Amino acid sequence: MKKADRVSQSRKPGPEPLGDILNRCGISLDRGQIRQLWAYHQLLRKYNEELNLTRIHNFENMVEKLYADSILPGQLISLPSPLLDLGTGPGMPGIPLKIAFPRLQVILAEARSKRVDFLQTVLDELKLEGIRTEGGLITASFNEPVKGVITRAVETIGETLTRIEGCLCRDGLAIFMKGPHCDDEVADAARRFTGHFELKEDLAYTIPGTQHKRRLVVFRRVSQRPAQIRKVFDAAGRRKVVSSTANAHFKRLKKILTAKGVRKEGAALVCGEKVVRDVIRRHAERVRAWVSWPGGPPPPEGLSDAALWIELEKILFRQLDVFGTEAPLLEISVPALEPWDPGSGLPAPVTLLVPFQDPENVGAVLRSAAAFGVDAVVILEEGASPFHPKALRASAGAALDLRLFRGPGIKDLPADLPLIPLSQGGRPLDRAVFPETFAFLPGVEGPGLPAAWRKSALSIPMTDRVESLNAATAVAVALYEWARRGRSREKDHARPEKT
Numbered sequence: 398m399k400k401a402d403r404v405s406q407s408r409k410p411g412p413e414p415l416g417d418i419l420n421r422c423g424i425s426l427d428r429g430q431i432r433q434l435w436a437y438h439q440l441l442r443k444y445n446e447e448l449n450l451t452r453i454h455n456f457e458n459m460v461e462k463l464y465a466d467s468i469l470p471g472q473l474i475s476l477p478s479p480l481l482d483l484g485t486g487p488g489m490p491g492i493p494l495k496i497a498f499p500r501l502q503v504i505l506a507e508a509r510s511k512r513v514d515f516l517q518t519v520l521d522e523l524k525l526e527g528i529r530t531e532g533g534l535i536t537a538s539f540n541e542p543v544k545g546v547i548t549r550a551v552e553t554i555g556e557t558l559t560r561i562e563g564c565l566c567r568d569g570l571a572i573f574m575k576g577p578h579c580d581d582e583v584a585d586a587a588r589r590f591t592g593h594f595e596l597k598e599d600l601a602y603t604i605p606g607t608q609h610k611r612r613l614v615v616f617r618r619v620s621q622r623p624a625q626i627r628k629v630f631d632a633a634g635r636r637k638v639v640s641s642t643a644n645a646h647f648k649r650l651k652k653i654l655t656a657k658g659v660r661k662e663g664a665a666l667v668c669g670e671k672v673v674r675d676v677i678r679r680h681a682e683r684v685r686a687w688v689s690w691p692g693g694p695p696p697p698e699g700l701s702d703a704a705l706w707i708e709l710e711k712i713l714f715r716q717l718d719v720f721g722t723e724a725p726l727l728e729i730s731v732p733a734l735e736p737w738d739p740g741s742g743l744p745a746p747v748t749l750l751v752p753f754q755d756p757e758n759v760g761a762v763l764r765s766a767a768a769f770g771v772d773a774v775v776i777l778e779e780g781a782s783p784f785h786p787k788a789l790r791a792s793a794g795a796a797l798d799l800r801l802f803r804g805p806g807i808k809d810l811p812a813d814l815p816l817i818p819l820s821q822g823g824r825p826l827d828r829a830v831f832p833e834t835f836a837f838l839p840g841v842e843g844p845g846l847p848a849a850w851r852k853s854a855l856s857i858p859m860t861d862r863v864e865s866l867n868a869a870t871a872v873a874v875a876l877y878e879w880a881r882r883g884r885s886r887e888k889d890h891a892r893p894e895k896t
């Protein structure tokens with residue numbers, strides 16, 4: 398046993414040993430503060446049996462694992478104020494922090510009413526000012542602005558970050574007092590809350606004079622509180638609350654669920670959390686409206702000043718959320734497809750012609766076209782709209798990145814175009830020769846290619862266990878082969894010639 402341990406264990410609990418143990422933990426409080434902490438300790442002991450406030454009973458352990466542990470974050474970082482101690486239980490870390498840093502404004506949030514009564518007793522008896530209790534469960538609808546949130550032994554980081562959405566100000570800090578093994582939790586939260594929170598600090602430390610390992614994990618909020626965002630949109634008349642199917646905004650949004658509506662309105666609906674995020678990041682200027690429901694997530698930053706926030710009654714929102722994502726949707730402006738005249742040759746050296754009628758196939762093939770570096774895509778007359786919600790979602794937003802054209806029907810393609818048709822029964826793909834300028838031409842789902850194009854088609858070798866590949870998958874394989882050849886040609890060019 399260390400000498401210091403022997404000293405403290407041999408002494409009866411009291412204000413003086415309390416100060417000594419804290420000193421050993423690297424914390425120095427004045428006499429008034431020690432007196433306050435001692436008074437708190439006594440109340441904790443007095444009510445513990447009745448209220449089950451803590452399972453730590455040994456005096457030295459209480460000082461080290463509760464009081465010193467609570468105070469140390471204030472020595473490691475500069476604590477923001479007002480500070481919400483979320484799930485404070487018997488007052489940890491909020492009360493020791495308030496005693497050690499009297500200028501801090503503290504809100505002790507606690508769900509259980511008996512514990513709230515205990516906390517109020519402590520505040521009254523210790524005559525602490527600039528600290529109050531907040532009874533009940535803190536949820537995302539708690540919207541009193543605070544600059545910081547601190548929490549110890551309550552729930553996962555992700556759960557808390559969701560819960561404090563309504564109250565933590567932009568640039569405010571969410572401070573997590575954790576044990577040493579929280580790598581996965583930290584990484585998960587950093588990934589899930591991208592655009593809302595940034596990991597600011599991750600400090601591993603040991604409570605001085607002890608073996609107790611701790612982590613202080615701090616996330617900084619980079620987004621605004623919903624109430625603040627609502628204020629900005631309301632002031633500019635940009636938030637529209639819609640509860641009727643007769644509303645013009647709802648009618649327009651409903652219309653753009655169909656290809657015809659997309660063409661008429663020059664607008665499309667983006668569904669799916671990830672695609673929505675990507676479209677905002679890469680095409681913010683296209684966003685016309687953020688579409689959510691009352692109490693749903695507010696628009697993120699980065700939208701243009703003209704973008705609306707349309708809040709639809711949940712029942713109306715569900716009519717638009719065709720994939721059941723339960724996440725906000727985007728209304729975006731989309732360009733009219735440039736007409737392509739086959740008489741003038743291909744629109745780009747490497748072009749993809751798309752006759753697919755299923756919007757999901759169109760979307761999937763656009764995604765592959767973007768992935769493998771195709772220069773232009775022509776949607777043939779029978780092809781589905783690339784901006785149909787299903788196509789946009791399947792394309793993961795690629796429909797907005799590609800040069801898109803509208804072409805004639807597959808039967809009307811001139812015979813002298815340099816096309817590479819894709820069809821079962823053609824020459825194997827691995828023997829293909831790709832010219833500098835050409836267009837891939839897959840067939841329509843079901844009927845396939847017109848007979849005239851089948852003769853010169855390439856096919857993807859496969860077993861006879863299935864009848865055919867999915868149309869978009871077949872194109873992806875062909876594009877991969879073309880891109881692979883291109884890469885090996887580039888490598889050959891880059892290789893120094895042998896002398």
Ligand SMILES: C[S@@+](CC[C@H](N)C(=O)[O-])C[C@H]1O[C@@H](n2cnc3c(N)ncnc32)[C@H](O)[C@@H]1O
Nearest residue numbers: 484485486489506507508509534535549550551
């Ligand atoms: C395990 S105790 C931890 C208490 C204290 N932070 C500590 O370190 O000793 C968790 C406390 O958080 C409270 N709590 C949990 N979720 C809460 C929420 N969303 N809002 C308010 N209190 C909450 C519970 O009632 C409980 O008293």
